[in-house]
Amino acid sequence: MRRVFRGAAPALVFGSVGLIVWELGLLLAKPDGFVLPRPTEIVGSFVDNFTVIWTATVNTGYIVITGLIVGVLLGVVWSLLVSRFRLADETLTPLAIALNAIPIIALAPIFNAWYGLLSPTSNQAIVVLLVFFPVFINTTKGLTSVGATELDLMHSYAASKWEITKMVRIPNAMPLFFVSLKIASSLAVIGAIVAEYFGGRQDALGQFIVQNAASSRYTEAWAAVIAGSAMGIILYLLSGGVERIVTPWRPDVDVVVG
Amino acid sequence: MTGSDTGSKVAVSIESVSKVFNRGKPNEVRALDDINLDISEGSFVSLIGPSGCGKSTLLRLMAALTHPTGGSVTVNGKSADKARLDRDYGMAFQTSGLFEWRTVTQNIELPLQLMGWEKADRKARADEMLELVKLAEFATHYPRELSGGMQQRVAIARALAFRPSLLLMDEPFGALDEMTREHMQTEVLDIWARTGKTVVFVTHSIPEAVFLSQRVIVMSPRPGRITADIEVPLGVRGFETRESNRFFEKVTEVREALRFDKGGR
Numbered sequence: 059m060r061r062v063f064r065g066a067a068p069a070l071v072f073g074s075v076g077l078i079v080w081e082l083g084l085l086l087a088k089p090d091g092f093v094l095p096r097p098t099e100i101v102g103s104f105v106d107n108f109t110v111i112w113t114a115t116v117n118t119g120y121i122v123i124t125g126l127i128v129g130v131l132l133g134v135v136w137s138l139l140v141s142r143f144r145l146a147d148e149t150l151t152p153l154a155i156a157l158n159a160i161p162i163i164a165l166a167p168i169f170n171a172w173y174g175l176l177s178p179t180s181n182q183a184i185v186v187l188l189v190f191f192p193v194f195i196n197t198t199k200g201l202t203s204v205g206a207t208e209l210d211l212m213h214s215y216a217a218s219k220w221e222i223t224k225m226v227r228i229p230n231a232m233p234l235f236f237v238s239l240k241i242a243s244s245l246a247v248i249g250a251i252v253a254e255y256f257g258g259r260q261d262a263l264g265q266f267i268v269q270n271a272a273s274s275r276y277t278e279a280w281a282a283v284i285a286g287s288a289m290g291i292i293l294y295l296l297s298g299g300v301e302r303i304v305t306p307w308r309p310d311v312d313v314v315v316g
Numbered sequence: 317m318t319g320s321d322t323g324s325k326v327a328v329s330i331e332s333v334s335k336v337f338n339r340g341k342p343n344e345v346r347a348l349d350d351i352n353l354d355i356s357e358g359s360f361v362s363l364i365g366p367s368g369c370g371k372s373t374l375l376r377l378m379a380a381l382t383h384p385t386g387g388s389v390t391v392n393g394k395s396a397d398k399a400r401l402d403r404d405y406g407m408a409f410q411t412s413g414l415f416e417w418r419t420v421t422q423n424i425e426l427p428l429q430l431m432g433w434e435k436a437d438r439k440a441r442a443d444e445m446l447e448l449v450k451l452a453e454f455a456t457h458y459p460r461e462l463s464g465g466m467q468q469r470v471a472i473a474r475a476l477a478f479r480p481s482l483l484l485m486d487e488p489f490g491a492l493d494e495m496t497r498e499h500m501q502t503e504v505l506d507i508w509a510r511t512g513k514t515v516v517f518v519t520h521s522i523p524e525a526v527f528l529s530q531r532v533i534v535m536s537p538r539p540g541r542i543t544a545d546i547e548v549p550l551g552v553r554g555f556e557t558r559e560s561n562r563f564f565e566k567v568t569e570v571r572e573a574l575r576f577d578k579g580g581r
């Protein structure tokens with residue numbers, strides 16, 4: 059815990075200095091018609107609107123987490139199939155690449171038409187699609203980049219394909235899987251909020267931001283952005299925590315993120 | 317002891333073996349051509365030759381990790397494939413091939429786990445092997461915490477853990493510094509003396525081949541062939557061996573055999 063704190067210290071100092079510059083800069087320069095509120099104004103708005111923002115964060119958080127779980131599972135299963143069966147590789151890999159080539163956010167209005175404008179399902183679908191690809195591509199890389207010596211060894215033990223997958227490929231894929239999980243958790247937050255701009259629940263972060271920005275209440279919009287960022291950071295830290303538990307053999311390289 | 321191989325049982329028998337990679341394609345390589353070689357049980361044999369002469373390919377053929385284009389490979393009286401499925405041999409390579417996510421003990425236990433050993437038996441055997449390679453105090457370390465030489469010792473312990481009758485090693489000390497290397501050579505001979513395994517050892521170091529083996533097989537490239545088969549009757553090796561005249565004579569003999577190949581190319 060102490061090490062985490064020491065590791066985070068430079069980031070905390072840097073962040074604090076940035077906030078002070080932001081606050082003082084706007085306070086002293088008083089730019090006219092500038093729509094960037096000061097940090098203290100944002101915090102004030104956050105406190106004033108806490109119940110509404112909290113509810114919205116919980117609702118968006120539900121989309122993020124469910125979409126993340128489904129998308130990550132889909133990516134992992136897909137990459138296991140592709141790395142294990144040639145036929146799956148020849149069919150599912152191009153399909154994954156094709157899916158990724160779609161500008162996924164552009165599907166949001168279409169999904170709303172499918173699932174109903176106020177249904178959160180369309181937002182979850184966007185998150186699943188966004189999250190799936192980085193998980194798939196990284197995990198597949200990890201599953202297939204096993205050294206020739208390691209494979210020769212396993213064959214010399216007369217290991218079956220499944221034993222090689224279980225004992226070599228999956229542990230070998232862990233580091234890259236966690237890289238993708240961190241990317242995916244940030245993407246999930248972005249995807250959920252942007253998808254909410256187009257529809258879904260009215261009491262969610264995306265709608266809160268859109269509605270407040272539309273009536274020029276930018277400070278409120280910013281307060282909701284802060285809530286979204288906090289969610290992203292928490293998910294990132296959680297991924298890092300799980301990574302440490304699951305891959306204890308790895309050196310502590312990313313101390314800053316705890 | 318050293319010297320004549322006749323009379324004892326044959327561990328590996330290679331008859332008229334050839335190996336062509338990418339046959340019929342523009343990048344066709346005749347890696348091995350008409351190889352005949354018998355290795356008797358309990359002997360220590362080295363394969364030596366310049367890079368690309370097919371040493372690794374020959375070793376992989378014995379291990380049934382690849383198959384000959386022509387001829388046959390027999391291990392312990394059965395096909396190489398059968399011997400592989402029976403787990404008749406352990407292997408060690410230039411890179412240790414230790415799994416970074418497993419501790420030293422867990423790495424040694426891996427083949428035992430595949431063979432369905434009970435947990436307690438695995439643990440006992442891993443401890444025993446760690447004693448053998450003098451790494452008992454590193455049992456719970458991860459590979460990245462070990463030096464290159466220590467990693468190779470773990471790899472050898474792992475190769476021997478399931479009591480294979482044969483040990484196949486492909487330049488296992490190639491990446492080590494000279495001092496560690498000599499130390500490891502002594503240890504391998506010690507293990508060989510204590511376990512009585514048949515050892516096939518690939519190297520491109522002449523002193524290493526002469527110091528370790530009872531028999532040095534000299535190979536030449538394009539296509540890979542056996543060009544000399546040199547007995548090394550130096551008896552039990554010790555510290556003095558490396559400085560003895562008979563050692564130098566054998567080193568010279570192997571060097572000449574290798575040089576002759578170059579001239580003949």
Ligand SMILES: Nc1ncnc2c1ncn2[C@@H]1O[C@H](COP(=O)(O)OP(=O)(O)O)[C@@H](O)[C@H]1O
Pocket residue numbers: 337338345346347365366367368369370371372373374
């Ligand atoms: N899988 C392979 N595909 C094509 N060529 C190969 C393959 N393995 C080895 N070779 C070729 O066979 C020859 C012998 O290789 P190798 O047995 O690795 O030699 P050595 O171990 O003596 O250096 C080389 O020319 C090498 O390029």
Ligand SMILES: [Mg+2]
Pocket residue numbers: 371372373486
């Ligand atoms: Mg080689």
